[in-house]
Amino acid sequence: MSQSLTGQEVRQSCRTGKLTAPTPGLASGYTQANLVILPSSVAFDFLLFCHRNPKPCPLLDVTEVGDPEARYVAPNSDLRTDLPRYRVWRHGEMVEEVTDVKHLWRDDFVGFLIGCSFSFEAAMLNANIPVRHIQEGKNVPMYKTNIACTRAGIFSGNLVVSMRPLSPADAIKSVQITSRFSLSHGAPIHWGDAAKIGINDIDKPDFGDAVTIYDGEAPVFWACGVTPQVALLQAKPEIAITHAPGHMFITDMKE
Amino acid sequence: MSQSLTGQEVRQSCRTGKLTAPTPGLASGYTQANLVILPSSVAFDFLLFCHRNPKPCPLLDVTEVGDPEARYVAPNSDLRTDLPRYRVWRHGEMVEEVTDVKHLWRDDFVGFLIGCSFSFEAAMLNANIPVRHIQEGKNVPMYKTNIACTRAGIFSGNLVVSMRPLSPADAIKSVQITSRFSLSHGAPIHWGDAAKIGINDIDKPDFGDAVTIYDGEAPVFWACGVTPQVALLQAKPEIAITHAPGHMFITDMKE
Numbered sequence: 001m002s003q004s005l006t007g008q009e010v011r012q013s014c015r016t017g018k019l020t021a022p023t024p025g026l027a028s029g030y031t032q033a034n035l036v037i038l039p040s041s042v043a044f045d046f047l048l049f050c051h052r053n054p055k056p057c058p059l060l061d062v063t064e065v066g067d068p069e070a071r072y073v074a075p076n077s078d079l080r081t082d083l084p085r086y087r088v089w090r091h092g093e094m095v096e097e098v099t100d101v102k103h104l105w106r107d108d109f110v111g112f113l114i115g116c117s118f119s120f121e122a123a124m125l126n127a128n129i130p131v132r133h134i135q136e137g138k139n140v141p142m143y144k145t146n147i148a149c150t151r152a153g154i155f156s157g158n159l160v161v162s163m164r165p166l167s168p169a170d171a172i173k174s175v176q177i178t179s180r181f182s183l184s185h186g187a188p189i190h191w192g193d194a195a196k197i198g199i200n201d202i203d204k205p206d207f208g209d210a211v212t213i214y215d216g217e218a219p220v221f222w223a224c225g226v227t228p229q230v231a232l233l234q235a236k237p238e239i240a241i242t243h244a245p246g247h248m249f250i251t252d253m254k255e
Numbered sequence: 256m257s258q259s260l261t262g263q264e265v266r267q268s269c270r271t272g273k274l275t276a277p278t279p280g281l282a283s284g285y286t287q288a289n290l291v292i293l294p295s296s297v298a299f300d301f302l303l304f305c306h307r308n309p310k311p312c313p314l315l316d317v318t319e320v321g322d323p324e325a326r327y328v329a330p331n332s333d334l335r336t337d338l339p340r341y342r343v344w345r346h347g348e349m350v351e352e353v354t355d356v357k358h359l360w361r362d363d364f365v366g367f368l369i370g371c372s373f374s375f376e377a378a379m380l381n382a383n384i385p386v387r388h389i390q391e392g393k394n395v396p397m398y399k400t401n402i403a404c405t406r407a408g409i410f411s412g413n414l415v416v417s418m419r420p421l422s423p424a425d426a427i428k429s430v431q432i433t434s435r436f437s438l439s440h441g442a443p444i445h446w447g448d449a450a451k452i453g454i455n456d457i458d459k460p461d462f463g464d465a466v467t468i469y470d471g472e473a474p475v476f477w478a479c480g481v482t483p484q485v486a487l488l489q490a491k492p493e494i495a496i497t498h499a500p501g502h503m504f505i506t507d508m509k510e
Contacts, residue, residue, distance in 0.1 A: 044299040044365075048317055051306065052327075062303055064408060072307075072405075110299070150327075153319060 003028040007074065007250040011082035020084045020099050022246035024118065031183075031255050032248040033060050033073070033113040034225040035083060036232065037101070037241035040065045043110040045153025049231060050112065052150040056159055056227030058115040058183045060251065066107040073251040079111040085244035092236030101241050109241075116225045116248060117162055119184040119255040123177050129170045132211040139246075140164070141205035142224050146198025147189070149227060157231040160206070161189060161197070161221040165213040171220050178222065190221040197221065258283040262329065262505040266337035275339045275354050277501035279373065286438075286510050287503040288315050288328070288368040289480040290338060291487065292356070292496035295320045298365040300408025304486060305367065307405040311414055311482030313370035313438045315506065321362040328506040334366040340499035347491030356496050364496075371480045371503060372417055374439040374510040378432050384425045387466040394501075395419070396460035397479050401453025402444070404482065412486040415461070416444060416452070416476040420468040426475050433477065445476040452476065 005013075007030040013019035023032055038046050043065070050057035061073040068079045081100045088096045088104065117140070121131050133140045140162045147159040166174055171191060179187040194202045202219055203210045207226055213219060232240050243249060260268075262285040268274035278287055293301055298320070305312035316328040323334045336355045343351045343359065372395070376386050388395045395417045402414040421429055426446060434442040449457045457474055458465045462481055468474060487495050498504060 040299060044295060044302060044320070047299060047302050047306070051302070051314065051317065059306065062306065065299070 006030065007252045010250045011074065011077055014084050015078065015081040017099065023084065023248045023250060024246060027250045029255055031060065031073070031251045031253040032116055032118050033251055034116050034228070035079065035241070035243040035249050036112040036114065036228060037079065037109050038112070038237055039106065039239060040108040040110055042154060042235070042237045045155055046112065049149070049152035049155035050114070050228070052152050053227070054182075055186055055189060055223035056149065056225065058185060059112065060115050060183055060253070061113040063111040065110055068105060068109075068111065070111065070113055070249070070251070073113060073253050074249075075252070079249070080105050083243050083247055083249050085247035087242050087244050089232065089240040089242065091238060092233045097244055104239075104241065113249060113251070114225050114228060115183040115185065117185055117222060118248075120178045120181040122255055123181065124174055127173060127177055129166065129174055129177075132165050133209065136211055138211060139208035141210055142207035142226055143194070143199045143221075144206045144230070149231065154235040154237070155231045157227065157234050158198075159189070160224045160226040160230055162208075162224040163202070163205070163219045163221050165211065165217040166220050167217055171218065174220060185223045185225070188220050188222050192218045194219055261285065262507045263331075265505045266329065266332055269339050270333065270336040272354065278339065278503045278505060279501060282505045284510055286315065286328070286506045286508040287371055287373045288506055289371050289483070290334065290496070290498040290504050291367045291369065291483060292334065292364050293367070293492055294361065294494060295363040295365055297409060297490070297492045300410055301367065304404070304407035304410035305369070305483070307407050308482070309437070310441055310444060310478035311404065311480065313440060314367065315370050315438060315508070316368040318366040320365055323360060323364075323366065325366065325368055325504070325506070328368060328508050329504075330507070334504070335360050338498050338502055338504050340502035342497050342499050344487065344495040344497065346493060347488045352499055359494075359496065368504060368506070369480055369483060370438040370440065372440055372477060373503075375433045375436040377510055378436065379429055382428060382432055384421065384429055384432075387420050388464065391466055393466060394463035396464060396466055397462035397481055398449070398454045399461045399485070404486065409490040409492070410486045412482065412489045413453075414444070415479045415481040415485055417463075417479040418457070418460070418474045418476050420466065420472040421475050422472055426473065429475060440478045440480070443475050443477050447473045449474055
């Protein structure tokens with residue numbers, strides 16, 4: 001698999017079973033997305049949760065009830081087959097990881113595609129701003145905060161953030177850059193003292209890996225696409241399907 | 256009733272039956288909103304329609320299923336009583352106009368509050384840009400266009416626009432001003448040749464009143480909150496409740 005593929009080519013490789021690996025670095029320049037599939041009985045609540053919490057849950061596309069095609073960001077796609085790997089959740093418990101969900105698809109399913117931070121990281125790198133976890137070959141560190149999301153129906157939970165350590169000058173530039181990426185979590189939500197948002201140990205992320213923070217740098221925090229997954233676990237819907245971590249849906253949208 | 260009331264005071268007057276008149280000019284500085292109430296069976300489709308068509312349908316607030324309070328833009332409000340006048344629609348037909356809808360409220364109802372153009376008109380007037388229909392004491396002229404909205408489930412239809420004639424300099428200023436009002440339809444969608452968007456006779460608006468266009472002025476068109484009402488009429492849901500024209504919900508949000 002190569003950087004030079006299009007989003008459509010990566011989706012096709014997933015569909016034919018050739019690609020089951022993580023997607024970071026694939027189809028460079030194309031927007032990647034988090035996936036959540038839910039039955040229509042809870043789809044209104046989840047859509048409202050995303051609407052009320054646009055920083056962690058920026059919606060790139062929402063399918064019609066029963067339709068597995070993401071018509072706006074990826075015409076002719078099929079959400080049942082076009083990701084390399086899925087997780088299936090029943091009543092809030094992860095029950096299996098699979099490479100397609102054709103056998104599970106139902107007429108009442110709705111797919112939600114939610115922006116992720118890969119797009120703004122590419123823009124930061126282009127502006128010569130270091131992205132520490134990429135430099136160190138790690139997953140981005142993510143933390144549960146004490147900031148409550150706005151509840152919608154059965155969905156609630158605290159905001160999860162990702163963190164990148166930056167010098168003050170780079171932090172200012174990164175605010176300017178990421179403010180333009182409203183479909184990719186937008187501007188940071190906090191900068192500096194981690195305890196202020198309920199993070200007690202910056203070296204112990206709740207998800208992903210710890211990264212080095214050098215002298216003269218401060219941690220900068222962005223809303224993170226893991227937030228809706230935490231809300232899902234708390235809501236415990238009868239069934240939910242998501243992408244497996246790092247195994248994203250690649251759209252036709254240029255970053 | 257006076258300009259100097261708060262949103263809450265106007266809502267209280269509606270609730271006690273004292274106010275049944277139109278709201279333009281009331282509670283100056285407070286954001287007014289269009290209301291649509293629908294049963295939960297079609298609420299996902301309508302929320303998705305608003306999400307896909309944010310210029311005609313900017314959402315100020317959406318209630319939880321069965322809850323008549325607009326908790327975010329007007330705490331302690333009651334959508335069943337706090338508007339001066341309502342219209343009730345059954346299967347796409349207007350069946351009655353009433354001053355409260357307590358007797359019709361159901362546990363499966365969802366309320367949608369949608370921004371209207373009053374907010375940006377106030378900002379235009381503050382910048383000494385003439386708003387012709389206000390100068391002439393008329394309703395704003397509104398037109399059906401040939402621009403299709405993005406369909407969502409049972410909801411579809413063409414964009415409806417409002418029109419204000421402006422000189423080129425004022426049109427440019429109005430683009431700058433209204434761009435900042437994303438919850439009030441945002442920047443114009445067209446400027447100049449009305450035929451290009453399917454309007455054949457600028458002197459015959461589909462809703463509201465014709466206004467004078469002086470030499471050196473061109474018509475400037477904004478997405479209009481009548482659009483979701485047209486989509487409602489086409490979708491013909493079993494029941495829908497809206498505000499009566501000009502009889503808006505007044506929020507606690509400052510413009």
